[in-house]
Amino acid sequence: MTTSDLYRPPRPTISYELYPPRTPKGETQVWDTVTQLADHVADYFSVTYGASGSTASTSQALVERIINETSVPVIAHLTCVGRTAEQLREVVGAFLDAGVRNFLALRGDPPEGVVDWKPAPGEVGRACDLVTLIREVEAERFGSRGLDPISRLADHRSRRTAVSIAVAAYPGLERAGAAPDGGHPAGGVTDGAVAGASRFRVREDELVALRAKQDAGADFAITQLFFDAAAYRELLGASRAAGIRLPLVPGILPLTDPARIRRLCDLNGIAHPAEILGTLDATTDPEERRRIGLEATTSLVRDVLAAGAPGLHLYTFNKADGVTALLEDVLAERMPA
Numbered sequence: 001m002t003t004s005d006l007y008r009p010p011r012p013t014i015s016y017e018l019y020p021p022r023t024p025k026g027e028t029q030v031w032d033t034v035t036q037l038a039d040h041v042a043d044y045f046s047v048t049y050g051a052s053g054s055t056a057s058t059s060q061a062l063v064e065r066i067i068n069e070t071s072v073p074v075i076a077h078l079t080c081v082g083r084t085a086e087q088l089r090e091v092v093g094a095f096l097d098a099g100v101r102n103f104l105a106l107r108g109d110p111p112e113g114v115v116d117w118k119p120a121p122g123e124v125g126r127a128c129d130l131v132t133l134i135r136e137v138e139a140e141r142f143g144s145r146g147l148d149p150i151s152r153l154a155d156h157r158s159r160r161t162a163v164s165i166a167v168a169a170y171p172g173l174e175r176a177g178a179a180p181d182g183g184h185p186a187g188g189v190t191d192g193a194v195a196g197a198s199r200f201r202v203r204e205d206e207l208v209a210l211r212a213k214q215d216a217g218a219d220f221a222i223t224q225l226f227f228d229a230a231a232y233r234e235l236l237g238a239s240r241a242a243g244i245r246l247p248l249v250p251g252i253l254p255l256t257d258p259a260r261i262r263r264l265c266d267l268n269g270i271a272h273p274a275e276i277l278g279t280l281d282a283t284t285d286p287e288e289r290r291r292i293g294l295e296a297t298t299s300l301v302r303d304v305l306a307a308g309a310p311g312l313h314l315y316t317f318n319k320a321d322g323v324t325a326l327l328e329d330v331l332a333e334r335m336p337a
């Protein structure tokens, strides 16, 4: 079984993003988190991959430890910026040798200061091309896939895959005049956006990119963080209208730490969510702040589940308590005993 088998309604799939530790203390912390969550509710973990492969060995080590010491599946994030196609084939091969069968295929962020990054000719520069590369390595290793697009698609639909591939998706941006609240960090809203009643809209090029990832053989998508369920609903509606059938799993950040929210928004080019930040900033009592943040996240989670989200991918920042509190608050009634 791969992670793509997990998105079956009505039970929401619960998964967690981890990052590779940088210090021995961080290693202890991430492993405490893994064991706590594995004992709680965990359908899979995912482990991030530093820009240009900067955490390659620590990411792979954490992925391998999860495989070897827990029974919870794990997704290895993989980025293509900064690697040649040949190097990427080797990285994918090394993950497969280690027993990894689940990937999150990403472009990765361009090197700092490079505005219009493009890959060298013949190299891999888009997530959809990385999906294709992984499917090619899978075919070489496991032999079950035809390499022409039609048989690859047929194979994919019949689920005869040894490897599951997730990709990134980007919730809608606020319409003209409003600050963006989600969406791809690389640019603003274009006029060619999808029509709809929502105050959010999804960029046309993001839909084209997501469709290309699906056609290359992706199994599901995980979204960038967002703060309003309407942004997720817009992505869902626009994707379905564009023929994208992939399960779209909302990436959820527990909204308890205003400094972290600000930092992540800045990192990802997302506008600060004024309302929740204003409420969090208004209290100096950490317990009260946590209560308010969890309440806001609970409300967001309820709304995305009501919108049809097949699961929740929780950004843990290597700490279990925020996400377990959230699950207790929100999901107890939805989880089978």
Ligand SMILES: Cc1cc2nc3c(=O)[nH]c(=O)nc-3n(C[C@H](O)[C@H](O)[C@H](O)COP(=O)(O)OP(=O)(O)OC[C@H]3O[C@@H](n4cnc5c(N)ncnc54)[C@H](O)[C@@H]3O)c2cc1C
Pocket: 047, 048, 049, 050, 051, 052, 077, 078, 079, 105, 106, 107, 108, 109, 110, 125, 126, 127, 128, 167, 168, 169, 184, 185, 186, 205, 206, 208, 209, 212, 222, 223, 224, 225, 251
């Ligand atoms: C859930 C999640 C996890 C992440 N994990 C990591 C991580 O571990 N490490 C890390 O470094 N980064 C990570 N990122 C960030 C990600 O690498 C960046 O957002 C990156 O800038 C874009 O990656 P992508 O896979 O969406 O790129 P792509 O899908 O390749 O898109 C990049 C750009 O090219 C355009 N494009 C792509 N394909 C096409 C096409 N066929 N036609 C037209 N236009 C196209 C898109 O519109 C977009 O503007 C993550 C993001 C998310 C949402």
